[in-house]
Amino acid sequence: MKKAEKCISCGKGLIERGSTTFICPNCDTKIGRCNSCREQNVKYHCQECGFIGP
């Protein structure tokens, strides 16, 4: 899957190691999370379906 361009939580580009991209578990929207948001357990909100992760 092609990487998301930016982190869904903070908007930073996903260039750093430790970032990831996946499809929202609840719908089919692409979600990107940057290394620091993943490291600090920053929540992400899917803009399409409202799912809040992790």
Place this chain on the structure above:
Amino acid sequence: MTKDLQEDNKKISEDMMISDEVYMTSGVHIGTRQKTADMKEHIYKVRNDGLYIIDINKTDQKINIAAKFISKFNPENILVVSVRQYGQKPIRKLSEYTGIKVLDGRFRPGTLTNPSAKGFIEPELLIVTDPLADSQALDEARNIGIPVVGLCDTNNELKYIDIVIPTNNKGRRALALVYWLLSRAILKENGKIKSYENFKPTVEDFEAEI
């Protein structure tokens, strides 16, 4: 339900995948004496004996969500791991019924990151039984940038976990039930079974021997 269980029981939603009583007699709700800030929202209360109690409504919802998520991947591209002994039989069973790849026991460093390592694989999704015990696998998943589903207890941090299933991740019976529910939900999601009744294995089949 015994009085003890009633006391641990939160208001339960009607549409759970299995009755709250089954969750509770399996000890899925029994956390540890430690609570992390990351897990706070999944914790319902602290008991008099100091054990933090997990909100099983959330456990149920998240098993469902995790199953939907997992179903988006080819099972051959998913790896499930458990260094913890009581998780090993449940993950082998998950693998048997869903085709997800399994690594039980020690996780050899380099398995995800070093192409010349013995047993090197390139999964697209990792499932960890305990982010603390399975830290090597989690770290390597971070290095290769794949998402992670984690079974997380009250003492776990959620670093690099993208989907959390809040649960007792240490108990023999709890791990059997959670992986049984997850297997069943994945098969239903994939259309391999039409309804839950078509899933024949029992929770006991998933349970590690003492």
